[in-house]
Amino acid sequence: MAQQAARIRNSVSQAIAELSAVFGERLSTAEAVRVQHGDDLTWNPGVAPDAVAFAESTDEVQKAVSICGKYRFPIIPFGTGTSLEGHISAPLGGVSIDVSHMNRVLEVHQEDLDCRVEAGVTRKQLNQYLHDCGLFFPIDPGADASLGGMAATRASGTNAVRYGTMRENVLNLTAVMPNGEIIQTAKRAKKSSAGYDLTRLLVGSEGTLGVITEVGLRLHGIPDSIAGGVCPFPSVDAACNATILTIQLGIPVARIELLDSEHIKAVNTYSGLELSPVPTLFVEFHGTEAGTREQSEMFGEIAGELGGGPFDWVTKTEDRNRLWQARHDAFWAVKTMVPGKQAFATDACVPISRLAECVTETQRDAAEHNLYAPILGHVGDGNFHVVLFCDRDDPEDYANVCGFCDRLASRAIAMDGTCTGEHGVGQGKMKFLDAEHGPALEFMRTIKRAFDPQNIMNPGKIVQV
Amino acid sequence: MAQQAARIRNSVSQAIAELSAVFGERLSTAEAVRVQHGDDLTWNPGVAPDAVAFAESTDEVQKAVSICGKYRFPIIPFGTGTSLEGHISAPLGGVSIDVSHMNRVLEVHQEDLDCRVEAGVTRKQLNQYLHDCGLFFPIDPGADASLGGMAATRASGTNAVRYGTMRENVLNLTAVMPNGEIIQTAKRAKKSSAGYDLTRLLVGSEGTLGVITEVGLRLHGIPDSIAGGVCPFPSVDAACNATILTIQLGIPVARIELLDSEHIKAVNTYSGLELSPVPTLFVEFHGTEAGTREQSEMFGEIAGELGGGPFDWVTKTEDRNRLWQARHDAFWAVKTMVPGKQAFATDACVPISRLAECVTETQRDAAEHNLYAPILGHVGDGNFHVVLFCDRDDPEDYANVCGFCDRLASRAIAMDGTCTGEHGVGQGKMKFLDAEHGPALEFMRTIKRAFDPQNIMNPGKIVQV
Numbered sequence: 001m002a003q004q005a006a007r008i009r010n011s012v013s014q015a016i017a018e019l020s021a022v023f024g025e026r027l028s029t030a031e032a033v034r035v036q037h038g039d040d041l042t043w044n045p046g047v048a049p050d051a052v053a054f055a056e057s058t059d060e061v062q063k064a065v066s067i068c069g070k071y072r073f074p075i076i077p078f079g080t081g082t083s084l085e086g087h088i089s090a091p092l093g094g095v096s097i098d099v100s101h102m103n104r105v106l107e108v109h110q111e112d113l114d115c116r117v118e119a120g121v122t123r124k125q126l127n128q129y130l131h132d133c134g135l136f137f138p139i140d141p142g143a144d145a146s147l148g149g150m151a152a153t154r155a156s157g158t159n160a161v162r163y164g165t166m167r168e169n170v171l172n173l174t175a176v177m178p179n180g181e182i183i184q185t186a187k188r189a190k191k192s193s194a195g196y197d198l199t200r201l202l203v204g205s206e207g208t209l210g211v212i213t214e215v216g217l218r219l220h221g222i223p224d225s226i227a228g229g230v231c232p233f234p235s236v237d238a239a240c241n242a243t244i245l246t247i248q249l250g251i252p253v254a255r256i257e258l259l260d261s262e263h264i265k266a267v268n269t270y271s272g273l274e275l276s277p278v279p280t281l282f283v284e285f286h287g288t289e290a291g292t293r294e295q296s297e298m299f300g301e302i303a304g305e306l307g308g309g310p311f312d313w314v315t316k317t318e319d320r321n322r323l324w325q326a327r328h329d330a331f332w333a334v335k336t337m338v339p340g341k342q343a344f345a346t347d348a349c350v351p352i353s354r355l356a357e358c359v360t361e362t363q364r365d366a367a368e369h370n371l372y373a374p375i376l377g378h379v380g381d382g383n384f385h386v387v388l389f390c391d392r393d394d395p396e397d398y399a400n401v402c403g404f405c406d407r408l409a410s411r412a413i414a415m416d417g418t419c420t421g422e423h424g425v426g427q428g429k430m431k432f433l434d435a436e437h438g439p440a441l442e443f444m445r446t447i448k449r450a451f452d453p454q455n456i457m458n459p460g461k462i463v464q465v
Numbered sequence: 466m467a468q469q470a471a472r473i474r475n476s477v478s479q480a481i482a483e484l485s486a487v488f489g490e491r492l493s494t495a496e497a498v499r500v501q502h503g504d505d506l507t508w509n510p511g512v513a514p515d516a517v518a519f520a521e522s523t524d525e526v527q528k529a530v531s532i533c534g535k536y537r538f539p540i541i542p543f544g545t546g547t548s549l550e551g552h553i554s555a556p557l558g559g560v561s562i563d564v565s566h567m568n569r570v571l572e573v574h575q576e577d578l579d580c581r582v583e584a585g586v587t588r589k590q591l592n593q594y595l596h597d598c599g600l601f602f603p604i605d606p607g608a609d610a611s612l613g614g615m616a617a618t619r620a621s622g623t624n625a626v627r628y629g630t631m632r633e634n635v636l637n638l639t640a641v642m643p644n645g646e647i648i649q650t651a652k653r654a655k656k657s658s659a660g661y662d663l664t665r666l667l668v669g670s671e672g673t674l675g676v677i678t679e680v681g682l683r684l685h686g687i688p689d690s691i692a693g694g695v696c697p698f699p700s701v702d703a704a705c706n707a708t709i710l711t712i713q714l715g716i717p718v719a720r721i722e723l724l725d726s727e728h729i730k731a732v733n734t735y736s737g738l739e740l741s742p743v744p745t746l747f748v749e750f751h752g753t754e755a756g757t758r759e760q761s762e763m764f765g766e767i768a769g770e771l772g773g774g775p776f777d778w779v780t781k782t783e784d785r786n787r788l789w790q791a792r793h794d795a796f797w798a799v800k801t802m803v804p805g806k807q808a809f810a811t812d813a814c815v816p817i818s819r820l821a822e823c824v825t826e827t828q829r830d831a832a833e834h835n836l837y838a839p840i841l842g843h844v845g846d847g848n849f850h851v852v853l854f855c856d857r858d859d860p861e862d863y864a865n866v867c868g869f870c871d872r873l874a875s876r877a878i879a880m881d882g883t884c885t886g887e888h889g890v891g892q893g894k895m896k897f898l899d900a901e902h903g904p905a906l907e908f909m910r911t912i913k914r915a916f917d918p919q920n921i922m923n924p925g926k927i928v929q930v
Binding site for chain 1: 504574575576577579618619620621623625627630632633642646647648649650651652653654655656657658659660661662663665666668669670674685686688689709712713714715717752753755756759814815817818824846848865877878881882883884885886887888889890894897901902903904905906907908909911912913914915916927928
C-alpha cells in the first residue's frame, strides 16, 4: 500500500495536467475546494483529494477515468458530500469527481412508473420535478443527497419499511467502469432473469467498482390519502413489540419511526412540540382514505394492547408536515443538546425480533460508559441510529466513544444483524466486515480485484485489496 | 472448449471414483437416472451428466466441489428439474448434484417474517409447513420448483406484481463456491449496506458461480381477505391499459394475469370453465375485507371505462381456487390443443407501456408464420409467455419456431425490455445477451472468470468464458 501511494504521488502532476485539459476551469486544485470535497458529515477528519473535477457528462467522467487509469490515480466519486462513513475522503490522494452539475432529469415514464436521472440530481429535486405528474420517489435519507450517491451507498430512510431501499428502487444504472467502459447494467423491464445482477452489484459499491453517472429509478403514485400521527409508549420494548405486531398483521405502514425519550425532549425544544418525553412512534399510512383510516385504527388498537397510546392521529397536511419535519430535524435537535462537541450518527440493523433487546442493551452500555447517546430507529426494518458526541482532542473521550461504536457493531452482528443498515461501510466500518461476512468477504475482494485490478476506484473503502 | 472437454473426459473415471467414496449408493451412473437429470421441461434434448450425486448436506456438496475442482469436472446443480432453458443439461459432462434430499425447513422466525430452508425444499412444501403459523411464501412459478432452483434462476410468478421476485424475497444464501469455500452471503437483517450484494449476485446466477445449499427467505402474513375474479376485455390492448391504470393508481393488486382468447378456449375445455373466449384478466387482491372490496370496486370501474367487464368478482375460496388452478394449468390446457408436437414456453418482459404493442406484434408475427402461439402474461410486470409447438424432426417447423423465438427476444430488447423476465438464460438465451447488455456483458464474464477460473460450475450456461 505504501509503495502504491508513492507511485501514485509521482504521477499526480501529469494526471492533473491531463485532467485540466479535459475539464478546463472545472478542474480545481484550490485548497478550500479540495478540503470541502474530502470532508463528510462525520467526526472523521477527511483527507482532501489532489484535485476536484466538476463533470458535466458521462463522457467526461469516462475521459477522467481513462486518464486516471493511465497514471493509477485514485478516483473518488462525489455527490453532495453527505456521507456518514468517510466515503469521500481521499486517503491515497486522487481526483474527486463531483457530479453535482449532472443534475438533469432525463426521462420520466409515467405509465411505467420509472424515470432516469443524472447522478447529481438530489432526491428533493426529483420529487419537486415529479410532483405535477402525481408520482414520487420514496427513499429519503436524512440529507438531500444525490441519487447517484444514494445508489452508491444503498441508502434508505423512513419510507423503506413500505417501499424498500435503493436496492429495490434502482431499475438500472449507467456507470463508467475502472477500465473506462461505459455500461448500462440492465434495460427498463421491471424484472429480468437475463444474467448476473450488475445493478445490485453496483448499488452499495460506494464508488469502488465504478462511477455511477445515471440512475434509472422506480417511482410510485402519490397516495390519495396520507394519514398517521404519534403514539407514546411506556418503554422501548413496548414500542418495538407494537411495531412487530403491526408488520406481522400485514398493515402496510409507510413509516414507523421510534424516537427515544432523549430525542423527544430534544425535538420538543428544537421544533416547539409538546410531546410526552417517553419512547414514541411516529407512524404514517398511505392509501385510500378508507384504507388509511382502517390502518390507523388497527394500529391504535395494537398500541393500546401494548400499553401505548393515546395514538394522536393527524390528517391535516400542515400538522403532519410539522411532525415529520421535526423527525427529520431530530439529529440537529439532539446536536444542540451538547454544544462544543462534535456530533455524528452511527447505525446498525438487526432482525426486528432482536430490536428491543439490541436497543436496550445499547442504552445500558451508554449509561455504563457515561455517554449521552440518543437513539432513533426505522424500527419497521430493525434499523436504528445512535447519535454520539465526542471531543476528538480528548483521547479518553475519543476512546470511550470508539469503544461504544465497536461494541454496538459487534452486538448487532452477534444478533444476526449488520454493522450498517443504511450508512454504508466507507472507511468507518471496514473493520467489522470480517466478523459480519466471514469467508464471503474474500469474494467481495475477488470482485474488487477483478473489476479494478489497479485499485483506482475509491481505494481504501469497503475492502482492502 | 474442445480441449477443455477432452481434458475433462480423461479424468471422469477418477472423479467418479472419488465421488463414489463420498456418496456411496447415493452416487448413480445408471443411464435412466443420468438421462432424467439432463432433461428439462423444454424441447431441447438435454445432455445427460456422467453421474448424479444425491447430496444430503452442505458439507457433502463441499466435498463434491473439492473433488470436481481437482479433476476440473463440471458440476451441475439440480433441484426439481423444472428448468425451461436447459439449465440442467450437461453439455461438457460432469456430475449433477441433486439437492432434492436436502428438504428440511431449518428455521422459521415468525416475528421476523423470515425462514431458512435447505435448497431442495419446494415452494408448496414450504407453504404447507408455514400454513399453521399464518405465514406464506408468495413466489409461485408454474412448477412446484425447489427454492434453491428458484433462487438460482431468479424465478417469479403470478404474485410478483405485489410481492416481488426471488430477487426481493431472498434474504441470504448459503453456497459452496467453486474453490470449495462455504459462504453465507448476508446476515438476517432486513436491510444492510455492509458491502457488495453477494446475495443478489448469486440469485439468478443459475449455478454458474456456486451451488446454493440453503436459502433464507422473506415471508408474508396470509392476508385476512383474498378476493378477485375474472374480467373479459374486447382486446389485448384494453386489458393491458386496464392493468397500467390499476398499477398507476396504486391499487395494490396481488395478481393480474392476462390470458389471450386461445388460452381461454383451452382452459374452458381443460378445466371445465365457461368463460367468453376473449382476452381476459384474472385478478386477485389481498388485504382486509374492506380493503379488498374497495380494490375490487376500483378495478371494476377501471375495466368498465376501458370497455371491459363485467368483472366477475369471486370471494368463495373454492371458486377462487378453481379459477387459479385453471390459470396454473393453462400450459397443460393449451398443450392438449396440439397433440403430437412438443410444447414449450418462452418468456419476455418489457416496460408495461410497451406491453400491448409487444403482445400485438407477437400475435401478428405468429399469424404471419402460421404458428399457433397462445399468450399468457404476468401483465402487471410487463412479462408474458408464449407457448409454442414444434416437431423437432421437421427441419422447416423447427426453423420456423426458432425464428419466431429469436424475433420475440429481439423485439422485447428493442422495446427496452429483456429476453427473459423469469425463465433465465440457461443455454437457450445466451445468444441474446450481447444485444441486451452490450459492454456490460463483459463484466458478467469477468465475474465468472474471477469466481470460477476453472469453469467447473455449470459451464456453458449464461456466459461463455
